[in-house]
Structures are given as C-alpha cells and as structure tokens.
Amino acid sequence: MNLRRHITFGIALPAFVALAIWSCSSDDPIIDSFSPTPYVIPDAPHFPKILNIPEDNPMTVEGVDLGRYLFYDGRLSGNTSKDLLMSCATCHIQENGFEVGIDHPKYVGGITFGLPIPDFPDGKPTPHFMLSIVNTVYNSNGYFWNGMINESNNSLGNENLGVPADSQFNFKNLESLAWLTITAPHEMNSTVERSVATINAVALYKEKFKAAFGTEEVNYDRISKAIAQFVRSIVSHNSKFHKSLRQEAELNPLEQQGHDLFFSEDADCFHCHGGSILMTTNDFFNNGKDATFDPEDHDRHFVTGDALDIGAYRAPSLINVELTAPYMHDGRFKSLDEVIDFYSEGLVYSDYVHPLMKNVRQKGVQLTENEKSALKAFLLTLTDNELIQDPQFSCPPELKEWSG
Ligand code: HEC
Ligand code: HEC
Structure with missing residues (x-):
C-alpha cells in the first residue's frame, strides 16, 4: 500500500526524537551519524488526511x-x-x-x-x-x-x-x-x-x-x-478562501456570491473542482471543449484505452488559478474571463462529454454578467500569496x- 496517513508521522515524531536523543549517547556509528528528522506535512484543516507517500521514501x-x-x-x-x-x-x-x-x-x-x-x-x-x-x-x-x-x-x-x-x-x-x-x-x-x-x-x-x-x-x-x-x-492552504474557512479572513459580498455560485448547481463547478478544499477532485472529465478528437491526443483515453475517456483530462486544482494562464491542457484560453465565458455559453456537444456537464445541450450554464464577475472574484480568492513568497520553497x- 502506497498510502500513508500523516497521523503516522505525528506518532513517529516523538519516537524519532527519542531515538535521536538516545543516539547521542550511543557508540553505534551508524545511528550516531544518521538520524534524519521526520518532515511533517503541515496539518491543514479540512485537507484530506490520506497522503501519497511511498513506503520506501518517507519524508525527512x-x-x-x-x-x-x-x-x-x-x-x-x-x-x-x-x-x-x-x-x-x-x-x-x-x-x-x-x-x-x-x-x-x-x-x-x-x-x-x-x-x-x-x-x-x-x-x-x-x-x-x-x-x-x-x-x-x-x-x-x-x-x-x-x-x-x-x-x-x-x-x-x-x-x-x-x-x-x-x-x-x-x-x-x-x-x-x-x-x-x-x-x-x-x-x-x-x-x-x-x-x-x-x-x-x-x-x-x-x-x-x-x-x-x-x-x-x-x-x-x-x-x-x-x-x-x-x-x-x-x-x-493559505489563500483567502482557505483562510475564510478557518475564520481568519472574510470573503467580500461579490466573492461570497461567486463562492455560492461555484458550489451550487447554478454555475456547477464543484462537481469536478470541488469535493474537497484542494479545489479539484483530481478526476478525469471531458468538459465539452471540442466536437472532434485527434487519436494522437495524449488524453485520458491514451492511458486507459477506454472510449469513454476520449477528450478527457484531469480537472486541475484551481488553487492559484490567477497565476497559471493560459488555461486547459492545450492553453486555449488566455484569461479567466475566457474560461468563464466558455462554461457559460461556449460548451460543445460530443458523444464523449462527461454527464456532469449537465448543461452542454444549452451550450453552458448561462451566467449573467454579474454572476460572471462574482465567479471570477471568487476564483481570485484562491491565490496563495504566502506560498509564492515562502523562502522554504524558493531558490537557495x-x-x-x-x-x-
Ligand atoms: C465535468 C467536470 C467539470 C465541470 C463541471 C467544470 N470543470 Fe473546469 N475543468 C474540468 C477539466 C477536465 C478541466 C481541464 C480540461 C482540459 O485541460 O482540457 C478543467 C479546467 C478548468 C480551468 C483551467 C485550469 C487550468 O489551470 O488550466 C478552469 C479555470 C476551470 N476549469 C474552471 C471551472 C469553473 C469556473 C467551472 C464552473 C463554471 C468549471 N470549471 C466546471 C472539469 C470541469
Ligand atoms: C520544460 C518544462 C518543464 C521542466 C523543466 C519540468 N517540468 Fe514538470 N511539467 C511540465 C509540464 C508541461 C507538465 C504537464 C505534463 C503533462 O501533463 O503532460 C509538468 C508536470 C509536472 C508534474 C505533475 C503535476 C501533477 O499534478 O500532475 C510534476 C510533479 C512535475 N512536473 C515536476 C517536475 C520536476 C520535479 C521537474 C524537475 C526534475 C520538472 N517537473 C521539470 C514541464 C516541465
């Protein structure tokens, strides 16, 4: 099993500390010289507790x-x-x-x-x-x-x-x-x-x-x-949206309206990008961009061979989406406005569109201009300014x- 609960690290930490203290007084050269410190993924409230860390590469x-x-x-x-x-x-x-x-x-x-x-x-x-x-x-x-x-x-x-x-x-x-x-x-x-x-x-x-x-x-x-x-x-896990969940920040009325749309059937984004506060299900969908498909595409079908996966790609996390233009696996949309217009009135029907694109026959969820602005305002609350400046992740x- 490749999955490891981060709680394991929580329990392992005192044991490692104890080992490190003990090793200082030990004569064993291997233990003396090698006692790495377990790295604990910060416990971000509401985040999934299952971590994908292989058994043979624990984090230190x-x-x-x-x-x-x-x-x-x-x-x-x-x-x-x-x-x-x-x-x-x-x-x-x-x-x-x-x-x-x-x-x-x-x-x-x-x-x-x-x-x-x-x-x-x-x-x-x-x-x-x-x-x-x-x-x-x-x-x-x-x-x-x-x-x-x-x-x-x-x-x-x-x-x-x-x-x-x-x-x-x-x-x-x-x-x-x-x-x-x-x-x-x-x-x-x-x-x-x-x-x-x-x-x-x-x-x-x-x-x-x-x-x-x-x-x-x-x-x-x-x-x-x-x-x-x-x-x-x-x-x-430190975007304004994440902080609002921890009561450390408050979304303004427009952002809140966009949040409510995102997580409602009206704009209908949450089925694929919600589910957890990762802002993705990490699942694969054909989200109705094209009517025809190139067999050479490296889509989900390329991996599974399943015809139902033609034109499907992983729904990416929308965290930091403000910073990651152009959008989609082929970068066809240059701005968030273009993406929102696409979901609102630009969907294209094909036999492979995922059933969760429920409004594809109407070309989209048909948002008003006000709703589009609200949805965009919400997407902009997903930027994690702390992460992008954190020296822990920067170039030494x-x-x-x-x-x-
Ligand atoms: C049926 C599932 C599904 C629904 C519903 C859905 N999306 Fe997506 N979304 C995807 C998939 C799959 C991709 C990637 C597709 C690709 O790259 O070809 C994507 C891509 C995106 C991207 C581009 C991200 C990037 O980094 O390139 C944005 C932004 C986005 N979606 C926002 C939304 C919004 C806003 C809504 C609601 C109006 C929504 N999505 C509804 C599945 C969905
Ligand atoms: C030339 C540009 C380039 C370089 C250099 C590069 N990457 Fe990437 N990386 C990409 C692209 C493009 C993708 C998306 C590929 C795809 O999905 O087919 C990607 C995807 C990834 C992903 C997958 C993310 C996910 O959620 O699926 C990881 C992880 C990653 N890269 C890590 C690395 C690491 C580690 C290095 C250095 C050893 C690296 N990349 C160097 C362009 C690059």
Missing part, C-alpha cells in the same frame, strides 16, 4: 532540503552551456504558483540524443501545457493531465529515453516522474549517468546527501527520492547562478 527535513537544492539545480539538465541550463524551476516557477505561464515550455537546446531536431531548431515543445505542482501529496489518482503516472502502472521504463529497467522508472509516482523529466528530450534532456556524475562533482552536495541518506553517495535513486520529497512538501542563494 534533510531529504526535503536536498530536494529543494536539486529542484533548483540546472546542472541536472543535458545542457553544458551555463546560459542554457534548465532546472525543474525553469518551468515550475514559484511566483507563478509553480507553473510557467507560457505557451509551450520546452528544453532550450534544440538537440536530442546528440542530434539537432530539424522541426524544432529551438527545442522540442512539451505535448501538454503546464501543470502547477502544489498539493501533489494529496493526489492518488495519477499525475499529469492524463494521469499516466500512477500507482497501478507496471514497469513501463522507456528505453528510448535511455532509462534503466528499474523500479524507479515505473511511471508510478513522483520519484519516477522526476527522472522522466530529467531525461525527457523536451524537458531537461539529460541522461542518468550524466546527471549523477555532475551532481557528484558538486562539493556542497556531499553533506546534504549524507544528512538525507546517511552517506555521501550520489545515485539516481537518491536524487529522485529527494526531489519527490521536496515536491510533496509544496502544500498550499548558492544555486541562483545555476537554476536556469
């Missing part, structure tokens, strides 16, 4: 810290020129709610497997638009727009990417996602050997690997585990010149 303060450094380290990428380095943070930008906010993020080198790509002299774009990476620790339905990284996958290592046939490359979890990204030609375009050797040569990592994993050894397993720990630590000063 030292692991999250190492992961933060690696997340911001462009030397993990395949580029050798300092100007072209690319890190996770090149595309997942803290100020943008860990989204990039551009049309086609891509690896900037324009070279794949040592060869130029004729069609993409400036780099090969990713097939999908960006996803934010907040609150991934609460998602057990699968990562990416189509959920292709999920726990039920068997070993699907992609030999074309030079990925070893190893459990870390099973496309099951954030650990495998980190390596997929580092080796994907349209993302960081490196190889396991190259990235491990480069990180191994950077002096500051010696202590950090030792603190996180007990020895200085750098290997792909540890790199991916640390990055995954950092990504899991990015939890957003030593890495500023390397983050890409």
Whole structure:
C-alpha cells in the first residue's frame, strides 16, 4: 500500500526524537551519524488526511532540503552551456504558483540524443501545457493531465529515453516522474549517468546527501527520492478562501456570491473542482471543449484505452488559478474571463462529454454578467500569496547562478 496517513508521522515524531536523543549517547556509528528528522506535512484543516507517500521514501527535513537544492539545480539538465541550463524551476516557477505561464515550455537546446531536431531548431515543445505542482501529496489518482503516472502502472521504463529497467522508472509516482523529466528530450534532456556524475562533482552536495541518506553517495535513486520529497512538501492552504474557512479572513459580498455560485448547481463547478478544499477532485472529465478528437491526443483515453475517456483530462486544482494562464491542457484560453465565458455559453456537444456537464445541450450554464464577475472574484480568492513568497520553497542563494 502506497498510502500513508500523516497521523503516522505525528506518532513517529516523538519516537524519532527519542531515538535521536538516545543516539547521542550511543557508540553505534551508524545511528550516531544518521538520524534524519521526520518532515511533517503541515496539518491543514479540512485537507484530506490520506497522503501519497511511498513506503520506501518517507519524508525527512534533510531529504526535503536536498530536494529543494536539486529542484533548483540546472546542472541536472543535458545542457553544458551555463546560459542554457534548465532546472525543474525553469518551468515550475514559484511566483507563478509553480507553473510557467507560457505557451509551450520546452528544453532550450534544440538537440536530442546528440542530434539537432530539424522541426524544432529551438527545442522540442512539451505535448501538454503546464501543470502547477502544489498539493501533489494529496493526489492518488495519477499525475499529469492524463494521469499516466500512477500507482497501478507496471514497469513501463522507456528505453528510448535511455532509462534503466528499474523500479524507479515505473511511471508510478513522483520519484519516477522526476527522472522522466530529467531525461525527457523536451524537458531537461539529460541522461542518468550524466546527471549523477555532475551532481557528484558538486562539493556542497556531499553533506546534504549524507544528512538525507546517511552517506555521501550520489545515485539516481537518491536524487529522485529527494526531489519527490521536496515536491510533496509544496502544500498550499493559505489563500483567502482557505483562510475564510478557518475564520481568519472574510470573503467580500461579490466573492461570497461567486463562492455560492461555484458550489451550487447554478454555475456547477464543484462537481469536478470541488469535493474537497484542494479545489479539484483530481478526476478525469471531458468538459465539452471540442466536437472532434485527434487519436494522437495524449488524453485520458491514451492511458486507459477506454472510449469513454476520449477528450478527457484531469480537472486541475484551481488553487492559484490567477497565476497559471493560459488555461486547459492545450492553453486555449488566455484569461479567466475566457474560461468563464466558455462554461457559460461556449460548451460543445460530443458523444464523449462527461454527464456532469449537465448543461452542454444549452451550450453552458448561462451566467449573467454579474454572476460572471462574482465567479471570477471568487476564483481570485484562491491565490496563495504566502506560498509564492515562502523562502522554504524558493531558490537557495548558492544555486541562483545555476537554476536556469
Ligand atoms: C520544460 C518544462 C518543464 C521542466 C523543466 C519540468 N517540468 Fe514538470 N511539467 C511540465 C509540464 C508541461 C507538465 C504537464 C505534463 C503533462 O501533463 O503532460 C509538468 C508536470 C509536472 C508534474 C505533475 C503535476 C501533477 O499534478 O500532475 C510534476 C510533479 C512535475 N512536473 C515536476 C517536475 C520536476 C520535479 C521537474 C524537475 C526534475 C520538472 N517537473 C521539470 C514541464 C516541465
Ligand atoms: C465535468 C467536470 C467539470 C465541470 C463541471 C467544470 N470543470 Fe473546469 N475543468 C474540468 C477539466 C477536465 C478541466 C481541464 C480540461 C482540459 O485541460 O482540457 C478543467 C479546467 C478548468 C480551468 C483551467 C485550469 C487550468 O489551470 O488550466 C478552469 C479555470 C476551470 N476549469 C474552471 C471551472 C469553473 C469556473 C467551472 C464552473 C463554471 C468549471 N470549471 C466546471 C472539469 C470541469
């Protein structure tokens, strides 16, 4: 079972502290030198209590810290020129709610497997638009727009990417996602050997690997585990909306009207984006954007083979939606106004539209101008300004010149 209740950490913490105190007086060199501190996901009231943390990668303060450094380290990428380095943070930008906010993020080198790509002299774009990476620790339905990284996958290592046939490359979890990204030609375009050797040569990592994993050894397993720990630590629960639930803030009348619309059958957003205060069900739906579909699309159908999933994508969390334009998996809407107009009067019928798009025959939920303004005002209360400025998630000063 890959799920672990965060309460386990709550109970484990005193035991670890006791172990650490005991270990100071012990002669055992292993325990003496290696006693990482459990990292506790902040207990955000109303958030799901089930956390998606694999048994073999429990979160520790030292692991999250190492992961933060690696997340911001462009030397993990395949580029050798300092100007072209690319890190996770090149595309997942803290100020943008860990989204990039551009049309086609891509690896900037324009070279794949040592060869130029004729069609993409400036780099090969990713097939999908960006996803934010907040609150991934609460998602057990699968990562990416189509959920292709999920726990039920068997070993699907992609030999074309030079990925070893190893459990870390099973496309099951954030650990495998980190390596997929580092080796994907349209993302960081490196190889396991190259990235491990480069990180191994950077002096500051010696202590950090030792603190996180007990020895200085750098290997792909540890790199991916640390990055995954950092990504899991990015939890957003301090938007005005979240604070209003804790009685720490109050929505103004327009925002409250939008809130009530969002959670009512009138605007009907909550069936897919509500259900919990993650502002998503993390489920997959065809939300009525198109009448025809390209069999080459990397939609949910691409993963499941089920015709009912044609044109379906994961409903993304709307937390920080103000910061993550353009919208949808293909970035077709440039603003929240366009998105709201779409749900109001722009829906397109097809045989694959999800039954929860109940008003598709009327082209949408038909909102008045006042209701549209209210809905937008509510969506703007979902911005977590504390998260986007939190030094805990920002680029470590030593890495500023390397983050890409
Ligand atoms: C070239 C830009 C780029 C870089 C570099 C990049 N990503 Fe991403 N990331 C994306 C895109 C685009 C998606 C959405 C992909 C999809 O759904 O098909 C994504 C999706 C993700 C997701 C899934 C989020 C979810 O909720 O499903 C995670 C997690 C993630 N990236 C982590 C990372 C990490 C860790 C790194 C560094 C090792 C990284 N990314 C580097 C572009 C990038
Ligand atoms: C039937 C489920 C469903 C309903 C109902 C629904 N959505 Fe969505 N929503 C989705 C899916 C699925 C996506 C992603 C689709 C894609 O990328 O192609 C999405 C995407 C979005 C996005 C873009 C987010 C991003 O980061 O790109 C916004 C904003 C949004 N919805 C707002 C709303 C609002 C406001 C309502 C109510 C008026 C609503 N949704 C109703 C399923 C739904």
